Amino acid sequence: MEIDDIYKNYMYDLYRYLFSLSKNHHTAEDLVQETFYRTYLSLPEQNITNIKAWLFKVAYHTFIDDTRKNKKQIPNEEIERLKDKESSAWTPEDQVLQNEEYQQLIEMVHQLRPKHQHAVILCDLHELTYEEGAQIMELNINSFKSNLYRGRQALMSKLNERRNQDE
């Protein structure tokens, strides 16, 4: 049962990560389940030293596979997009009750360039180290750092812009 306790510790992190990537509650939940399914299948063969990084890597691949699969269903694409809109169209109550701020943050992150996005999500939003992030994105550490730096700068300026608007 030990391994399950470790998994539970990272469950929220994984959910948040997959939500950050997919921007959809249902997709994120399904992908969390798929991620753990994959870890259960492959765990006995691998000697894992860094569970968190490994879980994130598996989660990322799960997300990529899922995106690819959905892309193939071309006739459904339009419907999916509508669905996504629906689920991300928040009612006023939701906005009060739910994670309004994070939602907005993610919307902003998604305006960044894809590589910057992912670097920011990994390092700033989920506290992975540079090495771990670079490994997941399959980049060398220097280009990962530069992606992260540029993404962070862009995000900060967007945040400032918004604060100025609010004021």
Add this chain to the structure above:
Amino acid sequence: MSDDQNYWKMIDRSKKQFDENTNIDSNKILKKSRHKALTTNILISLAVLLMIVPTLTLLTYFYYGSGGHDGRANTQIKVASDVIEVTEPNMFVKRMELEETIDFFSMDLNFDVYKRIGKEEYRVGEYDIDYMLDQPAFPNRTFFLDRPHPEIPPRDEPSYFIHPALHVPYEFKKEWEIVQNVPDGTVVEAYISFSNPIRPDDIRDINPGRDPDIDFLWLAVDTGVEKKVLDSEGLPVTPIGYPIYKDPPTWTPFDNRQDNSEVFKEILNHLENHEEQATKIARAKTLALDERIDYIQENGVNIYGAVVTGPASEIRKLQDNEYVRSLKVGEVKLWNWR
């Protein structure tokens, strides 16, 4: 407050808020994932297990179907029937009738052996040979014979054909007695040995104009080792030779299309390639093929004995024949000489 601090504070706050509002059942998710993984594993194992039998069967058929000109199974069948035809006097396998059962990397070969006595063929035994891959186990032989040959060939003494260089054992006197006392109205299979080795074509001189009225069934070939009844390594050998069919059945290689002695040489060469398997199936401990092939190449095919069949009255006449030195009686059957 600096931009940097603002940034981190903002992230921290929104994260906390998000996590507080997130409502996911971690136990349920883990349980579901684990269950799904377990099911997948079981299904994969099941599929692998189910694939074992078809894979083995396929590999086995591929194994027996491939290798050599007509596949390993057919090669072994040919070796088995050839070795019986050349080492068991007047005994043959009807190659169309043999049964093979192929299991995982093993083959079970079952067939009957026949002798011609008088004018008819009689089923005289069964062979059961188990092969592991292409290696046969010692065959299970069952013979229904009145006078079978010894299962293990005796050392140092010939048991039915006597080479001209050896003297005739005392017991062979009794054989003429048997022939004298066998009633008329029967047909006899007899092993006769000659005073001198002769060419295959000269056997007709023994019964010129068919007097005595007998048929030659099998000829024993002098291959050098018969003088000692031992091969160069001191192991006992049994006679080797080839059959003669007046009206050859379709399945035999001795089909009179070319001289039987030539076919005999070809078969020896083929058997030499599979000598280990052939020796297992033969009754003799050794076939000494290398030695025998060399001798035949040097000296040609010479006959020193033969299996003959005919009515008892005709066989009796052989006692006074100048070519015949000794005789041993094989099977005796009721009259069928027409």
